[in-house]
Every structure is written in structure tokens, then in C-alpha cells.
Amino acid sequence: MSVPFQMPRVLAWEVTRRCPLACKHCRAGAANVRYEHELTTDECRRVIDSLDRTMIIWTGGEPMLRPDILDLVSYATSHHLRSVMAPCGMLVTEERLTALKESGVMACSFSLDGPDAASHDAFRGVPGAYDSVTRAMRIAHAIKMPFQVNVTVSTLNADKLDALYDRAVELGASKLDLFFLVPVGRGKGIADYALSDEQTRQVLNWAFAKAKTGPLAIKETCCPSAPAYWTACGGEAVCGPRPCGCLGGRGFAFLSHVGDLQTCGFIDGCSTITCTLVGTIAIVHKSQLFTNVTIATNTNRR
Numbered sequence: 412m413s414v415p416f417q418m419p420r421v422l423a424w425e426v427t428r429r430c431p432l433a434c435k436h437c438r439a440g441a442a443n444v445r446y447e448h449e450l451t452t453d454e455c456r457r458v459i460d461s462l463d464r465t466m467i468i469w470t471g472g473e474p475m476l477r478p479d480i481l482d483l484v485s486y487a488t489s490h491h492l493r494s495v496m497a498p499c500g501m502l503v504t505e506e507r508l509t510a511l512k513e514s515g516v517m518a519c520s521f522s523l524d525g526p527d528a529a530s531h532d533a534f535r536g537v538p539g540a541y542d543s544v545t546r547a548m549r550i551a552h553a554i555k556m557p558f559q560v561n562v563t564v565s566t567l568n569a570d571k572l573d574a575l576y577d578r579a580v581e582l583g584a585s586k587l588d589l590f591f592l593v594p595v596g597r598g599k600g601i602a603d604y605a606l607s608d609e610q611t612r613q614v615l616n617w618a619f620a621k622a623k624t625g626p627l628a629i630k631e632t633c634c635p636s637a638p639a640y641w642t643a644c645g646g647e648a649v650c651g652p653r654p655c656g657c658l659g660g661r662g663f664a665f666l667s668h669v670g671d672l673q674t675c676g677f678i679d680g681c682s683t684i685t686c687t688l689v690g691t692i693a694i695v696h697k698s699q700l701f702t703n704v705t706i707a708t709n710t711n712r713r
Contacts (some may be wrong), residue, residue: 420662423676425469426455426480428668430472431501433536436563438596441472449668452479459487459634463612468529469516475502481514488515495519497533497646500544508547509554509673518557520588521548524567534567545582552583553687559586559678564603569614572621580626587627590620591634608636613693614642620651633657 427449428513430441432575450458462635467487472481484494488648495512495712497520520546525531528541535541552560560579560642562568568575590609594602615637622629631637637654642651659674666672 418463419664421466421658422462422664423466423470424666424667425471425668425676426469426474426483426597428472429436429475430499431537432473432499432540433477434597435536435601436536436565436592436594436596436598438593438598439472440597446668448577450476452669454526454670455479455483457555458670459483459490459492462487462490462492462683464492468495468497470497473499473502474640478675481510484511484514484516493517497522497548499540500547501537501540501690503543503547505548505550505554508550508556512554512556516556517561519551520559520561521551522561522563523575523578524563526571526578530568530571536679548582548584557585558583559588560584561588561590562608563590563592564614565592565601566606566610567601567604569606569610570712572617576621576627584627586630588630588632589614589634590632593633611636612640615654616644618654619644622651628652630655643693 425439428441428446429441429443430437431443433442469480469484474496476598479484486495487494494515495518496516498617500521522535523531523541523544524534525541531541531544548558548560550556560575560577560582564572576587591614592598592601592605594605611634615631615634618629618631620640621627633652634654635657638656641650643656647653657675659678664672664674665676665678669675
């Protein structure tokens with residue numbers, strides 16, 4: 412079957428891999444060190460030049476560690492591209508977040524994996540991570556920067572979702588995004604904490620019910636079984652909006668710190684990926700960057 416090609420609607424862009432945290436689940440095993448061969452400012456501008464109506468998720472690592480991040484966001488805005496950002500919170504100040512907002516960042520996502528400092532800091536690997544991210548959320552709320560709370564769901568916190576939800580509401584979030592643990596990178600070390608099928612269904616039941624009754628929108632990410640389970644449970648009339656399941660190759664792409672294009676951040680860069688279910692991505696290397704990059708989405712995928 413012939414499949415039409417299109418540019419990604421959403422690009423998660425790892426503009427740097429460097430990060431001040433040491434999260435147990437990190438797909439990249441990121442550390443607070445300088446990584447070689449990251450894209451230069453000019454190369455990043457060439458990426459932006461080639462995008463068309465794509466929303467950029469500025470991520471990392473810690474995107475705020477790039478000294479040119481304001482310039483890159485402003486450049487993307489000048490090209491009529493929408494921007495959101497996923498900072499860890501450690502570098503957020505009112506001045507810096509306001510500057511990002513004025514440069515074009517429309518919203519942020521902040522990760523919260525435990526409802527208190529002990530549980531969150533243990534997962535994020537750095538003392539003070541909880542205080543930093545909750546302070547960042549309060550700053551975002553104060554300057555009217557919309558934000559969502561991301562939760563990496565595992566057996567470590569599946570029984571704490573009500574408390575995490577309440578914390579997100581208290582801090583001013585507009586959405587809760589449940590990222591189901593994918594044990595790659597540093598996350599291989601906590602593979603035993605990934606949810607079983609039954610535990611996954613229990614979390615989905617919680618999310619479907621909460622989305623219909625609570626003030627926060629709830630999204631389920633990196634959970635391929637979610638759409639089928641949603642259908643089996645009665646669909647939108649019973650469960651609310653349809654979950655996305657897996658976004659890879661469905662209008663979504665990931666660009667690594669060295670310029671490799673991937674279906675998602677959990678698949679390391681390679682020359683070409685061809686998969687019946689995911690679609691086909693033409694991957695370009697650093698020399699070409701995003702010139703003539705196209706993404707084919709299998710519109711018949713369910």
C-alpha cells in the first residue's frame with residue numbers, strides 16, 4: 412500500500428543530553444557532563460529552517476543548559492513554529508521562565524514521580540529535586556505559563572496516583588500525563604518495576620475514571636495496549652477521550668542531541684527504520700540534518 416509522506420506534527424528535540432539529575436528510568440543515561448558532537452547553533456537553525464508547521468518539544472537532558480536556548484526558541488517562533496518545553500526544574504527562575512515565555516514557549520511539562528521529597532528525590536537521583544520542580548511549577552503558575560505534570564508510572568508509585576493527582580491540582584497543573592515505564596537506558600536497572608498487564612489495566616481504570624470526574628485532563632503515553640483496552644471498556648462514552656497508546660511514527664518524531672531522527676526516544680538512531688505498524692521514517696544524518704526528511708504515517712493503524 413502506498414503511504415503518503417509528511418513532516419512530523421510534533422518533534423521532541425533533545426537539544427542537549429547533559430542533565431543535572433540522575434533519574435533511575437532515564438532512557439539516555441544522561442549525566443551532568445559535556446557531550447561531544449551536539450548540534451551547533453547554526454545546525455539547529457538549519458533544522459528549524461526545514462520544519463513546516465511542526466510543534467517542537469524542547470527537551471533533553473536539560474534544555475535550559477544550552478546557552479543558546481532563548482535564541483533557538485525565538486528563531487523557531489519567527490518561523491511560525493510552536494514551542495513547548497520540558498525542563499527538570501533545577502534551573503528555573505522567574506526571570507528565565509518569563510524570558511522563555513516571551514520568546515515563544517507556550518507551555519511546559521514538569522516531571523513528578525512521587526508526592527513527597529523522599530519518593531521523588533529517590534527516583535530522580537538528586538537531593539532537592541522535589542523542591543526544585545515544585546518551585547518551578549509555582550513560578551510557572553505565577554507567570555501564567557500553562558504546564559502539565561508528567562508521571563513515570565511504575566510499581567514504585569502506582570499506588571500513589573491519587574496523591575500525585577492532588578499535588579498536581581494544588582500546584583496549578585492543567586493536565587496529568589502518565590508515562591508508562593519503558594525499561595531502556597538506565598531504566599534497564601529498574602525493569603522489575605514495570606507494570607504487569609493486570610497492573611496496567613488497574614492504572615488505566617483509574618485514569619479513565621479520574622478523567623471523567625476530576626479537573627485535570629489525563630493522558631496515557633507509552634502504553635500500546637491502552638487504545639484496545641479503552642475500546643473494550645466502552646470507548647469514549649464510558650472512559651472519556653481515546654488514549655494515544657504509542658505515538659512513534661504517527662506524526663511524532665524524536666531528534667537526538669547529535670542529529671539522529673528516531674520514531675521515539677526509546678529507539679537509538681539508525682539509518683532507516685521500516686516497520687509495518689509504526690510506518691517508515693527516512694532518517695538523515697548530521698550532514699543533511701532535516702533536509703527532505705519525511706515521515707510516513709500508516710493511516711490505517713489502529
